[in-house]
Amino acid sequence: MTIADDSQNRAAKRISPSSLEQKAEDNMLRAAARWSMAGGGSVWEAPGLLCVLTPVPMRSFNQVFVIQNLSSADDLFESIGRYRQAGARFRVRARAGIARDSEPVLRELGLRRQGGIPCMAVPDAGQVHPAQSALDIRRVEDTVTLNDHVAVVAEAFGWGRADLARVFTPALISAPGWIGLVGYADGEPVASAQALMEDGVTGIYYVATAETHRRKGYGDAITRRAIAEGARRRCDADTLQASPSGYPVYRKMGFVQISEYVTYVPEDAP
Secondary structure: OOHHHHHHHHHHHOOOOOOHHHHHHHHHHHHHHHHHHHOOOEEEEEOOEEEEEOOOOOHHHOEEEEOOOOOOOHHHHHHHHHHHHHOOOOEEEEEHHHHHHHHHHHHHOOEEEEEEEEEEEEOOHHHOOOOOOOOEEEEOOOHHHHHHHHHHHHHHHOOOHHHHHOOOOHHHOOOOOEEEEEEEEOOEEEEEEEEEEEOOEEEEEEEEEOHHHOOOOHHHHHHHHHHHHHHHOOOOEEEEEOOOOOHHHHHHHOOEEEEEEEEEEEOOOO
């Protein structure tokens, strides 16, 4: 059993099976751990924290998740030290309620609030139907489709393709519960999504559309395909974290906001 698996299993034990909010968070933690380990990174736990570190510079893949209220700065201080020692840009994330209660500790350590992101869910996956679209959606099953997936995500998020390829590695293709999707228009990769399907929940990540192909319904279509993939694996709920542009699209599909994650970065971070 890897460190990531062990951390994920312990995280799973702390949630209530009936709590969609907790299940969504658990899926997010597992996904972050998968990306880290696929890229040769590390995952560790400390009281109230789950930490993921990768060899790439993007904060999106170097994260400290605060999963319980923090009463002391000691453990977070020690974990942050590991990121600084590695020269990694990082961020701290916490659900809104935990962030509010832990903010004195976060500020004590020189962290400032930098926005947040809503977590959304569809409690009943059966209510989301596949889209009628000309988009040719394929599973990521080899290096060709994986490279296409990386290219779409990198372009859409403004990241370096070489850096992203160090996290979205071929190790993901065989990872349990993980799938990647690429949407093609006239043979060109133009849309992407990932999903992690575990414990009856489909967590959807990195839904992206190439800039020149937006407003054609491709993001909607590939999200619905991810939901359908989860339904085939007996997942009965779907969750995601929504960008401002994606939020209205997901609302139309039947997603509702169930929580919000607040982001903190070092005071001197750009």
